[in-house]
Amino acid sequence: MINKVIKYLSSLRFTILLICLLGLMFIIGLWVPQVRLVKDIYIEWYKHSPRLVEFLDAFGLTSIYTSPITIALWALFFINLALVLWQRMPLVRHRIAISDAKITDPDRAAGYPFKSSFPLPEGLDGESAVARLRGRRYTVLGDATGFYAVKNRLSPIAFVLFHVSFYLILLGGLISVYTEFIGYVDLAQGESFHGELSRYNASPSVKLPAFGSPPGVSITVSNIVPQVVQNTPTGISVMLLDGQGRAHEVGINTPYSTGPTSFVFKHLGMAPHFVLKDATGKVIENTLVKLDVLTRKPDKFNLAGYTFTATFYPDYVMDNGKRATRSMEFNNPVFFIVVEREGKKVADGLVPKNGVLEFAGNRLEMEELRYWVRFYVIAQRGLPILYLGFAVACIAVIWRMIFYKREILGAVREKDGERRLVVAGRSEYYKSLAEDEFTKLFSKIVG
Amino acid sequence: MAYWETIFYWVALVAYSLAAGGCIYSFVFKNPRVMPKITLLTAVGFVAVTLAIVARFNATGHLPWSGHYEYVLMGGWFIIAGTLFVGWQNKSLQGLAVGTLPLVIIMMGYGYMQSPGLTPMAASLKTIWLYIHVYFAWLSFGAYSLAMAAGVLYLLKQKSDALAVPNPAYDRFPTLGRLDELIFRYVVFGFITDTIMICAGAIWAKDLWGSYWAWDPVETWSLISWLVYGITIHLRVTFGWREKRLAWLAVAALSTVIISFFGVNLVVNTSLHVFQVR
Numbered sequence A: 001m002i003n004k005v006i007k008y009l010s011s012l013r014f015t016i017l018l019i020c021l022l023g024l025m026f027i028i029g030l031w032v033p034q035v036r037l038v039k040d041i042y043i044e045w046y047k048h049s050p051r052l053v054e055f056l057d058a059f060g061l062t063s064i065y066t067s068p069i070t071i072a073l074w075a076l077f078f079i080n081l082a083l084v085l086w087q088r089m090p091l092v093r094h095r096i097a098i099s100d101a102k103i104t105d106p107d108r109a110a111g112y113p114f115k116s117s118f119p120l121p122e123g124l125d126g127e128s129a130v131a132r133l134r135g136r137r138y139t140v141l142g143d144a145t146g147f148y149a150v151k152n153r154l155s156p157i158a159f160v161l162f163h164v165s166f167y168l169i170l171l172g173g174l175i176s177v178y179t180e181f182i183g184y185v186d187l188a189q190g191e192s193f194h195g196e197l198s199r200y201n202a203s204p205s206v207k208l209p210a211f212g213s214p215p216g217v218s219i220t221v222s223n224i225v226p227q228v229v230q231n232t233p234t235g236i237s238v239m240l241l242d243g244q245g246r247a248h249e250v251g252i253n254t255p256y257s258t259g260p261t262s263f264v265f266k267h268l269g270m271a272p273h274f275v276l277k278d279a280t281g282k283v284i285e286n287t288l289v290k291l292d293v294l295t296r297k298p299d300k301f302n303l304a305g306y307t308f309t310a311t312f313y314p315d316y317v318m319d320n321g322k323r324a325t326r327s328m329e330f331n332n333p334v335f336f337i338v339v340e341r342e343g344k345k346v347a348d349g350l351v352p353k354n355g356v357l358e359f360a361g362n363r364l365e366m367e368e369l370r371y372w373v374r375f376y377v378i379a380q381r382g383l384p385i386l387y388l389g390f391a392v393a394c395i396a397v398i399w400r401m402i403f404y405k406r407e408i409l410g411a412v413r414e415k416d417g418e419r420r421l422v423v424a425g426r427s428e429y430y431k432s433l434a435e436d437e438f439t440k441l442f443s444k445i446v447g
Numbered sequence B: 001m002a003y004w005e006t007i008f009y010w011v012a013l014v015a016y017s018l019a020a021g022g023c024i025y026s027f028v029f030k031n032p033r034v035m036p037k038i039t040l041l042t043a044v045g046f047v048a049v050t051l052a053i054v055a056r057f058n059a060t061g062h063l064p065w066s067g068h069y070e071y072v073l074m075g076g077w078f079i080i081a082g083t084l085f086v087g088w089q090n091k092s093l094q095g096l097a098v099g100t101l102p103l104v105i106i107m108m109g110y111g112y113m114q115s116p117g118l119t120p121m122a123a124s125l126k127t128i129w130l131y132i133h134v135y136f137a138w139l140s141f142g143a144y145s146l147a148m149a150a151g152v153l154y155l156l157k158q159k160s161d162a163l164a165v166p167n168p169a170y171d172r173f174p175t176l177g178r179l180d181e182l183i184f185r186y187v188v189f190g191f192i193t194d195t196i197m198i199c200a201g202a203i204w205a206k207d208l209w210g211s212y213w214a215w216d217p218v219e220t221w222s223l224i225s226w227l228v229y230g231i232t233i234h235l236r237v238t239f240g241w242r243e244k245r246l247a248w249l250a251v252a253a254l255s256t257v258i259i260s261f262f263g264v265n266l267v268v269n270t271s272l273h274v275f276q277v278r
Ligand code: HEM
Pocket: A012, A015, A018, A019, A077, A078, A080, A081, A082, A084, A085, A088, A158, A159, A163, A400, B191, B226, B227, B229, B230, B231, B233, B234, B237, B238
């Protein structure tokens, strides 16, 4: 019984089944809405169809990539792969082995589908023909009276390497998952951050690592310069100073990485510096407000008991009597601010850079307009292993599938009064195409 | 679309349509002699698409990398480039156009409907990993399309060979044995470039989004299609699947690639709809 189970676990039929099942799980994952991808609407969905969601939840189908079924399939996949690799090692060793015993009669060699003979022209002796084969990256055993030639002999090793790379990717992935720290932090131009957990955004909440501690980092945002052409953001340059005062530039595709921690630019917002003064000119509040207004939606902030709703126009213009923006370029940044107290509108007005909004005897002055950025802070420790896995996979698949093995048996013989190079050949993967290749090869060698 | 881009796009579409019509004529009327003319027409269409890309480059300052219309433009270019290249290397392979031309025509028709406005290059696209990722994505799409075309040719030729009087239009094409191996060879080439594409995509994602794999729908579909081709290679190498079965596999597997490029939103949006999410 146990033997039967192990036999099935190590069968290639099971491999196909497992890959198909994993593929199926991924397809189901695309089709059934996943909590992690649509978190906000998941809750609403649950309210709307609790029975359905509970049913899907029970099978782990709404978090399918980490569901017990998927994890079990992955586990079986790696067990199956290990067993198959283990069993195949002798075969791989046999395939790459080379010895004089391989030199056999090309006319009668079994398992060599390509059989042919080519007349050797005057002036080309058998040894020179063999030397030409060597010149074409064949390793040759024997001599013109009988030889065995092989090209890309070690290619079967790449089969092992390619499949072993999956373990590297798995290991890198697992280490990453268990050492992963994720948090979001909003920093305005001029602000410093020293990795304090309390300064990470409350939502989405911080993910602490299962092993290890949150990243200890120290940065100051020295400058933020967004680039926009019409309505397309074409770049951003965020200058950071690290704890040692060294400068680093963060762009869209270039996070700031220090050890296993990366600061990835996620979001840009406007940070006006407001000073609220009363009728006597006394400062009531003096603060930098981080507003999320670049998606053209208004954002709110509170000062001294008032609620302010700000809509931002980066390139302000009056269009047919309506407030509008010409583009998303920051050519004429203006806020339109509505002031409310206890739900009642008090005033509204436009506030450009260095502008003022007067309401109820107060003055809201914009001293300065800066940007703020949201960083996605992520620390993972498995990446070097993961990337090594990628590199091994790419190299191995090229090695295995392009530089596959070809073998030739040959001998120079007298036939019908003519000296001929008699050959038999075989190739991994191909028969007809290999015949074309061998015909071309020998035509060139004797040509 | 830029002015000249539109013109060349249409020239290409007409040339490809005529060439596809020629293929059908050749098979239905058993006339193998038109094949060189079909190849010439395909080449004319290819030059026109190249010029359309140049015109777009001129207008936007970057190669067409993103959005469905640009996928169509570059994807079509790579598929036909592959078709012409293999046909040029080996005349008996000119018939692969019978599979790739209809695919590219449908893609181009679809692309045209996607409001192909001219936009500057978004910041997220300015990285070497993107170039590697996209370039290998096109190569693999091209190779898988050729595998599909070789599969179609195999199935057609096999049907014809089974007749009492085989259709002479197929005589120009490689033997069934060679076609069978060509399917595998193109699948393998596609698989290699697909592997590189996914690895480069993960590295790009790490820089852009912070995580190398997020089970985003496009990532997931690419993985599915990579696995499907992995299964295809396994079935061939370890179970000896060949000929008709392999041909059908090569044709069917391409659907997963098309979904990764063009249909993921469709799948995800309809599922949200069916499950009444939102
Ligand atoms: C449990 C998992 C797996 C097992 C046990 C397995 C096993 C094997 C075996 C035995 C071969 C034939 C080697 C030979 O005779 O030359 C093979 C080949 C191959 N496999 Fe897998 N495989 C697995 C997963 C995968 C996956 C996920 C992929 C990629 C999608 C893949 C891609 C390939 C490729 C490209 C080949 C052809 C290269 C060659 O012939 O060595 N394999 N695999």
